Amino acid sequence: MCGIVGIVGTSEIAPLLVQGLARLEYRGYDSCGVATLNSHGIEVRKDIGPVEEVACRQGLALAHGGLGIAHTRWATHGGVTQANAHPHLSCDGRFAVVHNGIISNYHALRTELQRRGHRFASETDTEVFAHLLEEIYQPGASVEETFAQALRRLEGSFAVAMLSSYTPQQLFCAREKSPLVLGVGSDLTWIGSDVNAFLPFTRKAVLLADGEYAVLSHDGYCVRGIVDRSVHQPPMAHLSWAPQAAEKAGHRHFMHKEIWEQPDIIRRALQVPPEEITALAQLMREAQRTVLVGIGTTYYVALFGQYLLAALAGECAMALSSDEAGALAASRPNTLALTISQSGETFDTLQALRQARAAGARTAAIVNVPESSMTREVGLTILQDSGPEICVISTKAAMGQMVLLLRLAAELARLRGRGRDAAASQALEALDQLPDLITLALRTQEAHIRELALRYHHRQNWFFLGRGLYTPIAFEAALKMKEVTYLHAEGMPAGFLKHGTLSLIDEEIPSVFLLPPQEEKELFELTLSSIAEVRARRGKVIAFACDAVQGGVDEDVRLPAASPWTAPFLHLLAAQLLAYETAVALGRNVDRPRSLAKSVTVS
Numbered sequence: 124m125c126g127i128v129g130i131v132g133t134s135e136i137a138p139l140l141v142q143g144l145a146r147l148e149y150r151g152y153d154s155c156g157v158a159t160l161n162s163h164g165i166e167v168r169k170d171i172g173p174v175e176e177v178a179c180r181q182g183l184a185l186a187h188g189g190l191g192i193a194h195t196r197w198a199t200h201g202g203v204t205q206a207n208a209h210p211h212l213s214c215d216g217r218f219a220v221v222h223n224g225i226i227s228n229y230h231a232l233r234t235e236l237q238r239r240g241h242r243f244a245s246e247t248d249t250e251v252f253a254h255l256l257e258e259i260y261q262p263g264a265s266v267e268e269t270f271a272q273a274l275r276r277l278e279g280s281f282a283v284a285m286l287s288s289y290t291p292q293q294l295f296c297a298r299e300k301s302p303l304v305l306g307v308g309s310d311l312t313w314i315g316s317d318v319n320a321f322l323p324f325t326r327k328a329v330l331l332a333d334g335e336y337a338v339l340s341h342d343g344y345c346v347r348g349i350v351d352r353s354v355h356q357p358p359m360a361h362l363s364w365a366p367q368a369a370e371k372a373g374h375r376h377f378m379h380k381e382i383w384e385q386p387d388i389i390r391r392a393l394q395v396p397p398e399e400i401t402a403l404a405q406l407m408r409e410a411q412r413t414v415l416v417g418i419g420t421t422y423y424v425a426l427f428g429q430y431l432l433a434a435l436a437g438e439c440a441m442a443l444s445s446d447e448a449g450a451l452a453a454s455r456p457n458t459l460a461l462t463i464s465q466s467g468e469t470f471d472t473l474q475a476l477r478q479a480r481a482a483g484a485r486t487a488a489i490v491n492v493p494e495s496s497m498t499r500e501v502g503l504t505i506l507q508d509s510g511p512e513i514c515v516i517s518t519k520a521a522m523g524q525m526v527l528l529l530r531l532a533a534e535l536a537r538l539r540g541r542g543r544d545a546a547a548s549q550a551l552e553a554l555d556q557l558p559d560l561i562t563l564a565l566r567t568q569e570a571h572i573r574e575l576a577l578r579y580h581h582r583q584n585w586f587f588l589g590r591g592l593y594t595p596i597a598f599e600a601a602l603k604m605k606e607v608t609y610l611h612a613e614g615m616p617a618g619f620l621k622h623g624t625l626s627l628i629d630e631e632i633p634s635v636f637l638l639p640p641q642e643e644k645e646l647f648e649l650t651l652s653s654i655a656e657v658r659a660r661r662g663k664v665i666a667f668a669c670d671a672v673q674g675g676v677d678e679d680v681r682l683p684a685a686s687p688w689t690a691p692f693l694h695l696l697a698a699q700l701l702a703y704e705t706a707v708a709l710g711r712n713v714d715r716p717r718s719l720a721k722s723v724t725v726s
Contacts, residue, residue: 125209125223126150126195127303129284129294129314131339137186139311140193143320144174144183149377149515150223150316151197152715154208156181158219159188164288165219169208173715190294192284192314194221200229201246211250213257214241220256220285222249223316224301227279252283266290267338270297274336274349280470284314297336297349302468302496305329305337305344307359312339317466317492318362319511326362330494360494363508376713377514378607382699383565384510386558388519389692391508392526393554397534399505400527403461403487404534406503407438410459410485417463418445418471420517420602421524425463426595427691428528434592435546436535448475456483464488465512465520467495476500489527491520514714516607518699521599522692529554529688553686560683564693568680569700575665575678576704582633582663583610586624587698588617588653589637591646592691596637600698607706607716617653628662635701636676637694638668643687651675667697 126147130136140157148155155177156169166188168181174195178184183193194209201207209221226232229248232255237243241254255276260269266289274283280300286293296303296314306313306321306328313321314337318328329344331337335355337346346355374380407413413432415425425442432438443451445462460479464472467490476497480486486501491509498504507523533550536543585604589597594616601614615624617636628634634657639646654664654675666676669684682693706713 125197125316126320127221127223127282127284127296127314127316128193128320129286129296129339130191131294131312131341132189133310133341134189135187136189136191136311138184139324140191141174141178141184143313143315144193144195146319146322147316148174148195149513149715151195153196153198153203154205155183155193155195156208156210157183157186157191157193158210158212158221158286159186159191160286160288160291161188165212165216165286167210167212167219169210170205171203171208190286190291192219192221192286192294199225200248204245206245207247209247209249211245211247211253213253215257217288218253218256218260218285219287220249220253220283222252222281222283224281224299225279226251226277226281228277232276252277252285256285256287260289266293267295268352270295271336271347271349271352274299282316292340294339295336296331296339298331299333299349300470300473302466303331305331305339307344312344314339317468319513322362322511328360328362328494329357330360330499332357332499333496363493375707376703378516378518378703378713381512381514381519382696382703385519385522385696386561386565388509388523389526389554389558389561392523392530395505395507395527395530400530400534401538403503403505404531404538406459406485406487407440407461407531407535408538411455411457413438413440413459413461414448414479415440415442415461415463416445416448416472416475416479417442418469420521420599421463421465421469421472423595423599423602424521424524424528426598427525427592428463428532430592430595431529431532432535435532435550436539436543438532438535443475445469445471445475449478456485458482458484460484460486462486462488462497462501463524464495464497465491465509465517467492467497473497473500489524491523515716515719516603516702516713518603522695525692525695526554526557549686550688553689556686557689557692560685560689560693561696563683564696568682568697572680572697572700573704575680576701576708579633579665580608580705580708582631584627584632585610585612586632586634587612587614587637588620588634588650589694590617590650590653591639591643592687593637593639593650593694596691596695596698599695600635600637600702603699603702604705606719607702607713608709608711609717610705617650620653621656625656625660628657628660630661630663633663633665635665635667635698637691638666638670638672640685640687640690641670667694669693
């Protein structure tokens with residue numbers, strides 16, 4: 124969460140800082156601001172609100188100077204106020220800082236600094252760092268040494284960027300357990316929380332590692348260790364993502380664009396080299412047990428993988444939510460921990476990964492962002508190549524991960540043999556048809572789902588129900604609805620309904636049932652029996668189905684006929700569209716829902 128941008132240029136760079144903030148706004152949008160350095164000193168402009176609004180109100184792009192830092196905030200310490208917005212200044216106005224993460228010892232530092240006469244203007248943990256720099260600095264001393272000393276006083280997770288009027292030609296930044304990357308262009312050098320900050324300007328990126336800081340100037344950059352200030356030489360990555368991937372391209376919202384990109388995302392997931400899938404399946408085959416680790420949407424993706432591995436390969440893998448993995452998974456050397464992340468920087472998932480690795484477990488990951496922390500910390504990485512996901516709500520990244528897990532389950536089934544090869548082949552053949560089926564569903568059902576949303580958007584409570592493979596889809600469908608609409612939604616196994624939840628059913632609550640193809644006779648009939656239970660209590664039933672539903676429902680969304688292995692993907696697509704169209708009908712901020720941010724990098 125929170126977006127950091129920094130630029131060393133040769134002319135007025137404030138407009139570029141604002142553009143960078145706009146590209147990082149999905150990381151936080153409570154408030155934003157810029158600080159530039161010019162002949163008059165440090166100029167700070169900031170306020171609460173989204174980037175476009177604050178840029179207009181405060182004239183962010185009018186700040187003068189060829190060197191600057193900027194920030195878009197997702198509030199943690201202190202409320203959403205102008206004073207708490209970044210950047211923050213030292214008492215003397217000679218140091219300006221922006222920060223992502225949590226400085227866990229900030230209270231002790233703040234108390235110490237207040238005793239020494241420092242006056243604080245905000246409630247944030249970030250401001251402590253600005254005053255700490257001022258306290259350490261001595262006239263004529265090295266600002267770089269001051270920066271390193273101050274960093275060594277911090278505890279917790281942080282990415283920081285700093286400028287000082289004592290060194291008008293340099294920017295400083297550092298990373299400890301929170302992402303930060305440098306962009307190296309021909310006439311500009313960038314700092315960004317992720318590569319979207321500078322993607323239109325350069326494809327050359329240098330990823331800082333934990334415990335490193337960098338000094339940027341017109342002549343280039345230097346990376347050193349925080350502890351001993353030894354020179355480090357991190358490799359330069361060449362980015363493959365196109366700048367156009369971070370644009371709406373005529374769609375109403377990024378969420379809509381990313382939903383429509385999913386046929387191509389599936390094709391990319393199918394193009395991941397087979398030998399990479401085989402290597403991961405072989406790791407799983409050799410392990411005594413496998414845990415699948417994710418959080419939020421990726422936890423439901425992991426749960427989907429758990430069902431697939433059991434059904435296709437007879438593998439009893441356990442899906443764990445990253446935040447609880449430490450309590451549930453006593454990792455051992457014969458354990459494989461497979462982590463799943465869009466950003467590769469998710470704090471809880473990285474913590475679970477590090478705990479597993481420390482216990483001697485083997486590690487692997489399915490990740491969307493190349494050269495992220497996760498890709499550098501696991502033994503084996505599968506890059507899903509879904510491109511940047513700008514909407515805070517994950518759609519296309521999750522779809523790509525699910526495809527890879529189906530490929531993994533099929534490959535593990537093939538390796539184990541014992542009569543499982545036929546089902547694996549059927550699943551893979553079905554996957555080849557999935558992009559066209561998703562396209563067909565989008566073209567034939569989007570308008571119908573929009574009409575459905577217009578009729579039901581005023582309902583305050585929703586249930587999403589499925590059985591077997593459709594259970595994790597029901598969970599994810601409910602999450603999509605609550606994330607983007609702010610309505611209460613609950614996903615559950617359909618068989619769970621009569622064990623308590625039926626008491627809530629009435630004519631005001633829509634229950635969305637995910638019906639499997641009729642060839643799954645037992646599963647289909649069991650789901651129909653749950654529908655009957657809801658109808659008997661006058662509940663509204665919306666059915667997502669690949670076959671005709673003969674009565675017993677109030678609304679149905681007819682999806683293309685599909686294999687039992689790929690039908691759940693179509694149900695997920697319908698749920699994404701329903702959540703999206705409901706949010707549009709309610710006038711929600713679709714790409715930037717309240718209180719949420721992309722890439723959750725704090726605990």
